[in-house]
Amino acid sequence: MKVLIIPTILLASFATAQYPEGSRYTPPISSGRGNWSEAYASARQFVCNLTLTEKVNLTTQTGTGATNSYQLGIIPRVGFRGLALDDSPTGVRGTDYSSAFTAPLNMAMTWDRDLIYAQALANGAEHRDKGVNIAYSPVVGPLGRAPEGGRNWEGYSPDPYLSGVSFGLTVAGMNAGGTIAVGKHFVLYEQEHFRQRIEWNSYDLPGVDFNISEPYSANADDRTLHELYLWPWYDAVHDGMAAVMCSYNRVNGTQACQNNRLLNGILKGEMGFQGFVVSDDGSQHSGGKWFFSVRGVGTCSIDMHLRAVLSSLAGMDMTILGETSPNGVEGLGISFWGPNLTQSVLNGSVPEWRLDDMATRIMAAYYYLGQDEDFPELNFAQGDLSTYGYLYPHAMEDFTQINQHVDVRDHHAEVIRRVGANSIVMLKNTNQALPLKSPRQLAVIGEDAGPSLFGPNGCADRGCDNGTLAMGWGSGSTNFPYLVDPLSAIQHRALEDGTVVQYVLDNYDTSLIDSVVSQAEACLVFVNADSGEGYIEVDGNYGDRNNLTAWMRGDDLINEVAGNCSNTIVVAHTPGPILMEPWIENPNVTAVLMAGLPGQESGNSLVDVLYGTVNPSGKIPWTIGKRREDYGTDVMYVPDGPEPNLNFTEGLFIDYRHFDQAGIEPRFEFGYGMSYTTFSYSNLRVAAVDASNTSIGNDEPTHTEYHQTTAKPTVCPHHTTQLNASAYTFPSTISSISDYIYPYLPHNSTFTTGPAYPSASVYAERSDTPAGGASALWEDIFVISATISNTGETAGQEVTQLYLSLGHGEPVRQLRGFNKTCIEAGKDAEISFTLKRRDLSIWDSPSQTWMDVRGLGKDVGVFVGASSRDLRLSGSIPALVNEDNSGQEGRASLTAAESIPFVTELSDGQPEAPVMTESAL
Incomplete structure (x- = not known):
């Protein structure tokens, strides 16, 4: 190279x-x-x-x-x-007549x-x-x-x-x-x-x-x-x-x-x-x-x-x-x-x-963005829903109309509902508990199933946990135009089947809960955990969560219901993973759905999956561990001094990368999610995009080039x-x-x-670097293909995932492609992933450049599967050699035991002597 x-x-x-x-x-x-x-x-x-x-x-x-x-x-x-x-990220903040989208997490x-x-x-x-x-x-x-x-x-x-x-x-x-x-x-x-x-x-x-x-x-x-x-x-x-x-x-x-x-x-x-x-x-x-x-x-x-x-x-x-x-x-x-x-x-x-x-x-x-052509004028006052008010409230000057209450929602509720339904991850489904099949009586349990006593916007910037959770708190929140809670949506759907729906929204009314669930054919238990921005404290949580458990005695609530109902279905609304060990192996817990933070259409999107209108196809974008300590990283809750230092000593190894590296068995691995149907994988193919480009000596530089402008x-x-x-x-x-x-x-x-x-x-520089880095990084170099077959009895969407093993101190495997495909029952689909040069590159700090690992003398492992640990197919991409066939092993000394030292700057922008990490000593 x-x-x-x-x-x-x-x-x-x-x-x-x-x-x-x-x-x-x-x-x-x-x-x-x-x-x-x-x-x-x-x-x-x-x-x-x-x-x-x-x-x-x-x-x-x-x-x-x-x-x-x-x-x-x-x-x-x-x-x-x-x-x-x-x-x-969830919609226009501080106004009305706008949508409350799902959290980006759900996307x-x-x-x-x-x-x-x-x-x-x-x-x-x-x-x-x-x-x-x-x-x-x-x-x-x-x-x-x-x-x-x-x-x-x-x-x-x-x-x-x-x-x-x-x-x-x-x-x-x-x-x-x-x-x-x-x-x-x-x-x-x-x-x-x-x-x-x-x-x-x-x-x-x-x-x-x-x-x-x-x-x-x-x-x-x-x-x-x-x-x-x-x-x-x-x-x-x-x-x-x-x-x-x-x-x-x-x-x-x-x-x-x-x-x-x-x-x-x-x-x-x-x-x-x-x-x-x-x-x-x-x-x-x-x-x-x-x-x-x-x-x-x-x-x-x-x-x-x-x-x-x-x-x-x-x-x-x-x-x-x-x-x-x-x-x-x-x-x-x-x-x-x-x-x-x-x-x-x-x-x-x-x-x-x-x-x-x-x-x-x-x-x-x-x-x-073409905003010089027909761009609307600002038509609302941020954070003030009044029609009239002062343009300059501190000075109490210019009293006028400050809100035009323009409705901008269009048909976006349909998009929100689709994202919500397609983001739901089914983690467990035994005894064909789901989809629901016209049950005679349903029990809906948990505060998270129903509406908030204060209304959907009753707490500023959604800074409380009351009623069903559909959005985190802080500046990333927006006002709900409405919020379809799960209980309302379930009741509406149950009318079609003549199903009796009983519910208890008080997590602490144990006697009433026991009475209601004992009569039900299926029991839906709703739990949640919340988080948000640091300027708001909720139940002792200062933005960051204090723990990874369900809030409001959620674990006890699930076990209590499961002790009286042999068909207990858990629905969790959370901003990330929660620990499930207290109840996940309970045989009476027959199904588990992770619904994230689904926005205004929360209940509707959930019902679509519960009743099988939508086949669940979501996959968890993080790992669910068995213990908090399994993650290897945590929030610094106590500073190490007046100028706190949060040292990322784990390096590249967070989430599933850490679980794989440390040999820790998760409860549910990264990329996991079930469907109402089943899929099989076959026929892996690995093909170079340009078969003639096999020598790294032909590669373009993958770093930034600077050129002098003028003296002034x-x-x-x-x-x-x-x-x-x-x-x-x-x-x-x-x-x-x-x-x-x-x-x-x-x-x-x-x-x-x-x-x-x-x-x-003061330096003035001009960089000829294209947007997104050197153009060589974005070249298509390989296509990975496979055949996916729907072996079940209903149509479904499968998220096929591609992982590479790059070696050289990198994680055991890392995601480098995914493809979501709808396949009819009994049918096959050909899927493919296009690998760019950056997908096969690692950062070499001494030379300050990206390096294609094929030039370091080892093959690249290729794995295709349904999650980071359910890998159905495997292959490899061969290593490359220099034009003189000498390889590049001597060009980079990156091994599993090495880490590049910290690169630090003083407060005046000057580089400081590197601080060596333990792994670099």
């Missing part, structure tokens, strides 16, 4: 800039290559016609002082009405590319029709390192391949719906505990005072970072992702939103990302040297002397909500950017070409050599609004013109 490593070239430095001693930043100037070229041409034409403050206005949201607080970029002079942003549970895309398309269309340009979705951070992770349900799976396919399809679908999809959270954001200093320190825990001073630092080695946590991001960038949200946590010691290596080096450089990077609420920890508010003089920020402009130089392009502390009143109306970014450009702390690139990236995304990099032509600060003070023609963020300098501020800190090096 030819490997070409080109050193970075120093292009420009600014002697008057204000940075910590020795800092080094490498923001790539966006190239607009490929299918981005037209969008970039329009964006540059637009941006280069703007003034300095108008460009700053595109980067900084207006703050919580406005009803439409997630808005920015209003430029009256050129007739630009600005951009509106909103959550969430992954379908293993169905068409359904994943269909729901994303519908969600994108609803955001667009509400006037939202930019939607904070989808999610692969968290990936799901720890099964207790609070926001795992907002994502897909701890497997990077399944998450990558789902992530890319969701981006493509939402973009096709007309909304800019924001991939989040970049990166290593794997738990809620200690993600924000102010948030966590505000919790009044009995007898506990952690008093952290920084968010936790997620510390991962370079190989783990690339092969596990960055893998899905390559998919999304390749599939057209136009925006990325950086995360709350630190990564290897540096804040994620001011991490030069992550944002500039990897995302914009290595992956060829052409869009913009936006902060999360409160995840920006630096901006300009001073903080200006329209009400007073500049005030020095906490911990800002050595973090002056890091986020802007390190690659962040937009800030939300714009304020320094959106979770605390002390930050209202005060921004790290806004006037501070204006001053930073004026005094040379931030090069003007960097601001131009920030604004150009934002507008390029706007044109890339520019995005827009500038006709003056020095900006005039007096032209950017607050205009006398307008009056300021309380807690509203403007780009102007205050009249009574003291403007800094000289360098406050020693100078630093």
Whole structure:
């Protein structure tokens, strides 16, 4: 394999800039290559016609002082009405007449590319029709390192391949719906505990005072970072992702939103990302040297002397909500950017070409999605359902109509119901308990079966567990237009058969439960477990789950019912795996369904499977272990100091990768799921796409190549050599609004013109890397084929899964393909998987490149089956040799006993000496 490593070239430095001693930043100037070229041409034409403050206005949201607080970029002079942003992965947040989609977790549970895309398309269309340009979705951070992770349900799976396919399809679908999809959270954001200093320190825990001073630092080695946590991001960038949200946590010691290596080096450089990077609420920890508010003089920020402009130089392009502390009143109306970014450009702390690139990236995304043509105006007030109210509620100004109550749901309930039904995983089905066959009497037991006493939206951001669970809590939630609970749907369906339905919704009324179930032909027991975002606490769970058991005495409830009913069917609504050992082997527990978090059509989608209208075809996208300790990873519930460190010492081995590596028997393995029919596998074929390309000496480089631009990099032509600060003070023609963020300098501020800190090096780079990484990674190189036969008596869908064994310190097997196919009873289907070069590649940290493992001297194992452990067919892909037949064993010393050291950065963006892990010593 030819490997070409080109050193970075120093292009420009600014002697008057204000940075910590020795800092080094490498923001790539966006190239607009490929299918981005037209969008970039329009964006540059637009941006280069703007003034300095108008460009700053595109980067900084207006703050919580406005009803439409997630808005920015209003430029009256050129007739630009600005951009509106909103959550969430489950629907348009904080409004009405919009859908409550299934959790993204359920999308992954379908293993169905068409359904994943269909729901994303519908969600994108609803955001667009509400006037939202930019939607904070989808999610692969968290990936799901720890099964207790609070926001795992907002994502897909701890497997990077399944998450990558789902992530890319969701981006493509939402973009096709007309909304800019924001991939989040970049990166290593794997738990809620200690993600924000102010948030966590505000919790009044009995007898506990952690008093952290920084968010936790997620510390991962370079190989783990690339092969596990960055893998899905390559998919999304390749599939057209136009925006990325950086995360709350630190990564290897540096804040994620001011991490030069992550944002500039990897995302914009290595992956060829052409869009913009936006902060999360409160995840920006630096901006300009001073903080200006329209009400007073500049005030020095906490911990800002050595973090002056890091986020802007390190690659962040937009800030939300714009304020320094959106979770605390002390930050209202005060921004790290806004006037501070204006001053930073004026005094040379931030090069003007960097601001131009920030604004150009934002507008390029706007044109890339075609939002300059017939895009609806924002027609609702985020978080306020009132028809009339103040546009600026803090100042109590401009009372007007703030909601038009536009119904954007269309026929999306049908999509939600299909995703919900196809995501249900049947884990057990003995004595043909399912599907139900017109039982004379059903017992429905458990609070999770019925409606909430408070209504579906009775708890803010779904921050409680009352009634049936169809959505997790936090900013990833949305309002339900309605919620079909399981009991209502079962009663409606039972009318067709004349079935008597008795129910008890109180998990603790044991005597009544015993009485009801003893008369039933079948007993449906509903249990759940909940999780969400860290700013809400539910039953002592601070975002992350405290355990992996069912809530509200769920285990006892199941055993109690099973003790009096020989046909007990368990239905679980959960944000991830739960432990089932207390009851799973009980012979009276005849069937188990995992339903995830199915959104507004929860009951209807469940009934479709219970009665056999839909044959269950979901597969679990994670492993269900027998003990919590079996997973090998967990949430850090107690910090190791005021600056917590979360060390990813497990490396590549999470979820099924860990179970396989450690030889642990799971209760249900990754990819497992039953059907009402049966399937057989045969006739495995392995074929090269291009039989002539058998030598790795012909491969293209699989790394990023950088090229020098000019000695004085520019995005827009500038006709003056020095900006005039007096032209950017607050205009006398307008009056300021309380807690509203403007780009102007205050009249009574003291403007800094000289360098406050020693100078630093600023690099401007242009990368020719295509979107999604080097083109060689995306070449089709093998096709794996097999025959699947439906050997049962009913039509069904089978998820055929492809696993590869790559060797060289990699997991025993890892998913590299899946295909969901509907097959009629007694019929066969030919299925195939196309392998790309990246599917056979591992990350080589010393050379900073992807390496095709075929060149390392060993065959690649190929396995096709129904789950990660039910592997029906096996074969191999032969190793390759160099053109001189010497092999490449000497080129990489990656073995099972080795791990690449941590790659760390200081808070000023500088590389630090590697920290060796135990496995590397």
